[in-house]
Amino acid sequence: SINPARLLSRLVELGNIGRDSGGQLSRLAATDSEKLGRDKFVSWIEQAGLEVTIDRIGNIFGIWKPASVTEEAPLMLGSHIDTVINAGIYDGCYGVLSGLEVIETLLEAGFEPSQPIVVAAFTNEEGVRYAPDMMGSLVYAGGLDAEIALATVGTDGSVLGRELERIGYDGAHEPGFMRPYAYIELHIEQGPVLEREGVQIGAVENLQGISWQKVTIEGDANHAGTTPISMRRDAGYVAARVITFLRDRAKNSNTPTVATVGCMEFQPNAINVIPSRAVFTVDLRDPDESRLQQEEAALAAFLDELEHQEGVSIEVEGLARFEPVQFDRNIVEMIEGAAKSRGHSCRRMTSGAGHDAQMIARIAPAAMIFVPSTGGISHNPKESTSDADLIAGANMLLDVVRRLAAK
Amino acid sequence: SINPARLLSRLVELGNIGRDSGGQLSRLAATDSEKLGRDKFVSWIEQAGLEVTIDRIGNIFGIWKPASVTEEAPLMLGSHIDTVINAGIYDGCYGVLSGLEVIETLLEAGFEPSQPIVVAAFTNEEGVRYAPDMMGSLVYAGGLDAEIALATVGTDGSVLGRELERIGYDGAHEPGFMRPYAYIELHIEQGPVLEREGVQIGAVENLQGISWQKVTIEGDANHAGTTPISMRRDAGYVAARVITFLRDRAKNSNTPTVATVGCMEFQPNAINVIPSRAVFTVDLRDPDESRLQQEEAALAAFLDELEHQEGVSIEVEGLARFEPVQFDRNIVEMIEGAAKSRGHSCRRMTSGAGHDAQMIARIAPAAMIFVPSTGGISHNPKESTSDADLIAGANMLLDVVRRLAAK
Ligand SMILES: NC(=O)NCCC(=O)O
Ligand SMILES: NC(=O)NCCC(=O)O
Numbered sequence: 001s002i003n004p005a006r007l008l009s010r011l012v013e014l015g016n017i018g019r020d021s022g023g024q025l026s027r028l029a030a031t032d033s034e035k036l037g038r039d040k041f042v043s044w045i046e047q048a049g050l051e052v053t054i055d056r057i058g059n060i061f062g063i064w065k066p067a068s069v070t071e072e073a074p075l076m077l078g079s080h081i082d083t084v085i086n087a088g089i090y091d092g093c094y095g096v097l098s099g100l101e102v103i104e105t106l107l108e109a110g111f112e113p114s115q116p117i118v119v120a121a122f123t124n125e126e127g128v129r130y131a132p133d134m135m136g137s138l139v140y141a142g143g144l145d146a147e148i149a150l151a152t153v154g155t156d157g158s159v160l161g162r163e164l165e166r167i168g169y170d171g172a173h174e175p176g177f178m179r180p181y182a183y184i185e186l187h188i189e190q191g192p193v194l195e196r197e198g199v200q201i202g203a204v205e206n207l208q209g210i211s212w213q214k215v216t217i218e219g220d221a222n223h224a225g226t227t228p229i230s231m232r233r234d235a236g237y238v239a240a241r242v243i244t245f246l247r248d249r250a251k252n253s254n255t256p257t258v259a260t261v262g263c264m265e266f267q268p269n270a271i272n273v274i275p276s277r278a279v280f281t282v283d284l285r286d287p288d289e290s291r292l293q294q295e296e297a298a299l300a301a302f303l304d305e306l307e308h309q310e311g312v313s314i315e316v317e318g319l320a321r322f323e324p325v326q327f328d329r330n331i332v333e334m335i336e337g338a339a340k341s342r343g344h345s346c347r348r349m350t351s352g353a354g355h356d357a358q359m360i361a362r363i364a365p366a367a368m369i370f371v372p373s374t375g376g377i378s379h380n381p382k383e384s385t386s387d388a389d390l391i392a393g394a395n396m397l398l399d400v401v402r403r404l405a406a407k
Numbered sequence: 408s409i410n411p412a413r414l415l416s417r418l419v420e421l422g423n424i425g426r427d428s429g430g431q432l433s434r435l436a437a438t439d440s441e442k443l444g445r446d447k448f449v450s451w452i453e454q455a456g457l458e459v460t461i462d463r464i465g466n467i468f469g470i471w472k473p474a475s476v477t478e479e480a481p482l483m484l485g486s487h488i489d490t491v492i493n494a495g496i497y498d499g500c501y502g503v504l505s506g507l508e509v510i511e512t513l514l515e516a517g518f519e520p521s522q523p524i525v526v527a528a529f530t531n532e533e534g535v536r537y538a539p540d541m542m543g544s545l546v547y548a549g550g551l552d553a554e555i556a557l558a559t560v561g562t563d564g565s566v567l568g569r570e571l572e573r574i575g576y577d578g579a580h581e582p583g584f585m586r587p588y589a590y591i592e593l594h595i596e597q598g599p600v601l602e603r604e605g606v607q608i609g610a611v612e613n614l615q616g617i618s619w620q621k622v623t624i625e626g627d628a629n630h631a632g633t634t635p636i637s638m639r640r641d642a643g644y645v646a647a648r649v650i651t652f653l654r655d656r657a658k659n660s661n662t663p664t665v666a667t668v669g670c671m672e673f674q675p676n677a678i679n680v681i682p683s684r685a686v687f688t689v690d691l692r693d694p695d696e697s698r699l700q701q702e703e704a705a706l707a708a709f710l711d712e713l714e715h716q717e718g719v720s721i722e723v724e725g726l727a728r729f730e731p732v733q734f735d736r737n738i739v740e741m742i743e744g745a746a747k748s749r750g751h752s753c754r755r756m757t758s759g760a761g762h763d764a765q766m767i768a769r770i771a772p773a774a775m776i777f778v779p780s781t782g783g784i785s786h787n788p789k790e791s792t793s794d795a796d797l798i799a800g801a802n803m804l805l806d807v808v809r810r811l812a813a814k
Contacts (some may be wrong), residue, residue, distance in 0.1 A: 221787040241647075264671055270670065353630055379631075404539065
């Protein structure tokens with residue numbers, strides 16, 4: 001079994017990197033605070049005696065390749081260490097640190113793997129600073145050209161490639177340089193299902209489709225006191241209509257569709273000026289591709305209607321679009337088997353969040369293990385999972401790795 | 408008659424002070440760019456041979472008190488030179504520069520007034536940086552303590568008193584030091600009425616009530632992909648409900664009530680995080696006080712309903728509250744008479760915008776003259792009034808001043 005104290009203390013140590021003076025954790029991709037997190041992770045990889053490798057998109061790999069191993073294709077474990085704004089400490093880091101923990105445990109136990117085992121921390125999984133999300137693993141899997149990804153302009157106007165250079169994580173290796181034999185990602189569920197059902201382990205068999213769009217409404221600035229309602233072209237009001245439209249559809253649909261408007265900006269953003277411009281993001285998800293397309297089409301039709309009704313002009317930019325992904329059935333069954341052996345309750349489930357596993361599934365058999373999230377809360381400082389569940393999950397990962405890397 | 412070339416060229420010259428590299432005019436109260444506008448105005452007052460006086464709240468006065476005049480109470484003309492964000496050049500400046508123009512015209516014509524004539528530029532009329540709006544004239548009229556006003560924290564975190572010190576406009580005089588004999592303000596209408604009806608001059612007989620509030624919605628950040636709609640406490644969604652509620656009420660009311668949400672901020676403002684907080688402003692106006700109170704009550708009741716329905720908590724802060732104001736009947740009639748003499752069409756009307764006249768009306772008979780706004784557009788760089796109308800309005804002001812200051 002893994003070393004619980006080492007794993008739990010590292011989670012807390014990494015979770016304290018990137019806190020501001022008010023105690024908020026925000027370790028956005030390729031920022032100074034994320035650099036500190038990367039440095040810490042790299043130091044732990046080195047301590048464990050693994051080889052550190054960085055690729056051009058800034059993905060970090062800790063490679064364990066005993067001299068006896070002739071196989072080239074590694075078994076890859078991983079996730080990410082970037083966070084959202086005002087984040088919890090488990091999202092991503094739990095998978096990365098458990099991957100390292102599993103390798104160290106196997107090393108210490110004198111385990112002889114059939115192929116190399118690698119722990120990966122992928123760049124910009126959250127997508128908060130640079131869209132799309134899962135960018136590092138997407139590039140690694142060949143789904144996005146590294147040059148294009150490196151040229152991405154962030155929400156703060158920065159350019160990813162220059163930021164990676166600045167923090168010293170613009171590596172030399174070509175993304176995809178090791179094609180994994182298999183990929184497994186351990187993660188907190190970030191949703192309410194396991195806790196609500198009292199189940200300890202999720203064997204994630206698929207992951208819903210994700211559609212991210214940026215919508216810009218152009219109306220007309222005018223005086224808040226003198227402009228009759230009938231003469232207004234109020235970009236803020238139109239944005240509000242979109243938010244309520246999306247919510248009402250998702251609520252009344254009897255499907256698992258979710259829709260979120262997370263970012264919003266008004267211009268000129270003055271109390272007595274009708275907004276001339278509203279810019280906001282739409283995050284639409286559904287496990288069913290045709291339904292996701294329906295939702296996108298319904299939004300597009302509603303935006304058309306609003307253009308005519310309200311006399312505004314509307315532009316839509318696609319930020320990310322990923323179809324639902326099916327994980328590898330063999331690995332899912334292996335996870336179920338490992339849970340049974342350890343006496344954990346387990347259910348198959350769909351991931352509501354996007355994950356690096358979703359991208360790596362393009363080039364290798366992949367699956368995920370979930371552990372419960374207290375209250376279903378994530379992307380929030382209150383994100384938590386009990387120590388017992390964290391340890392159980394890491395041991396599950398250990399068991400699955402042992403099976404997949406058995407000689 | 409006034410000197411049209413001097414007035415029009417000064418309007419353009421002042422209108423070019425405070426433009427950014429993109430050509431946008433933003434001369435927010437007590438900023439560096441507003442200091443440049445103030446300096447220019449003061450230099451013109453001095454050129455005209457008037458006495459420059461600044462009070463503690465930064466109001467600027469150009470005083471014409473010929474030696475022969477023994478009366479102390481001045482006839483005051485004025486408005487403001489601060490602007491909104493991305494503004495036009497006429498709002499406020501037209502009244503201030505016309506006031507100066509009228510005094511210079513009278514001086515040059517050898518006119519002997521019965522009392523001092525003063526042109527005033529009041530601090531922070533727009534209220535965009537510091538609430539409430541019309542702050543300088545409000546303090547001058549004794550409606551707000553100077554100390555409290557000077558301690559106001561702006562939308563950018565600055566403190567008004569410190570900013571006035573920094574730009575050198577923290578004067579020595581006590582606000583209200585001259586109690587005017589009468590006050591007249593010339594202004595662009597900023598609304599569509601005069602243009603729509605083909606009328607040249609508005610004799611403003613009243614001004615609607617203004618209610619400004621800041622609303623803070625506290626929900627819960629959570630993951631956009633994993634959180635079922637039914638479990639969300641989405642502050643952004645609740646804010647959108649308030650916007651559509653206000654719009655629907657105002658639209659369906661058959662009253663002149665207007666409601667605007669001009670400022671909006673989401674937190675953490677990340678694409679895949681349900682907003683934990685939304686902060687926005689509400690600008691409610693109605694010419695009828697009891698109706699304005701009804702609208703405020705309806706909003707409060709709806710916020711209560713949302714708190715229960717959506718499980719969020721809501722805080723409301725009052726930023727400004729002014730009852731409707733009735734202007735002085737005699738001056739309004741004098742304006743009508745002057746329009747008739749000049750052969751201008753004229754109608755009595757209500758001001759939809761707030762103005763310094765509204766505050767000075769507390770301490771002196773006051774009224775306003777409006778000229779048409781092209782397309783009813785204001786608080787927008789497209790704000791415009793024809794030169795002919797600008798000149799007609801300034802000559803109207805001249806005529807009314809001549810009558811009010813006749814020996
Ligand atoms: N796991 C996770 O939070 N990923 C971020 C990408 C997403 O929004 O789903
Ligand atoms: N005249 C004018 O635009 N005043 C600003 C205050 C307001 O009415 O919002």
